[in-house]
Amino acid sequence: MKPRHKRFLLIGIALVLLGGATALVLNAFNDNLVFFHTPTEVAEGKVPQGRSFRVGGMVLAGSLTRDADGQSVRFVITDTAKTVPVFYKGALPDLFKDGKGAVAQGALGADGVFVATEVLAKHDENYMPPEAKDAIDRAHKTAQTLN
Structure with missing residues (x-):
């Protein structure tokens, strides 16, 4: 695999992990939100x-x-x-x-x-x-x- 493809793969994995972490944080925030x-x-x-x-x-x-x-x-x-x-x-x-x-x-x-x-x-x-x-x-x- 070329270094360029490895970089795209790492960026893609990082974006998926960041999206998952964001979803977990927002879900926890929504559960604790009191109006x-x-x-x-x-x-x-x-x-x-x-x-x-x-x-x-x-x-x-x-x-x-x-x-x-x-x-x-x-x-x-x-x-x-x-x-x-x-x-x-x-x-x-x-x-x-x-x-x-x-x-x-x-x-x-x-x-x-x-x-x-x-x-x-x-x-x-x-x-x-x-x-x-x-x-x-x-x-x-x-x-x-x-x-």
Whole structure:
């Protein structure tokens, strides 16, 4: 085999290996990608079925209840336009309270209840996750245009 053919063969093998590695990286990235959705998007069915995503907004005042086992909680997240019931089993962050901003990560169950695997709460009086703040601002604007 001529040196020129060997070089083309090596370049071809390198391109195939590079393409395979790129495909593996993109597949792993896609599996770990988690999108943020608002309660309005969840209510309208614009969320992935069977995939993990985040939903955020304000914890509806008076909606926080603990199950008998003491480890499970139920609450409702709202963007002031729509609400999403959430079930979470585990310890909540210390700053998690009614009427405060929160983001839950998990998946939507067949019954319409969001089953969270992780719950995040705001960490000071002025902080709210940017996605949740944008969602609430959009919901307020939509409500104002409808009135």
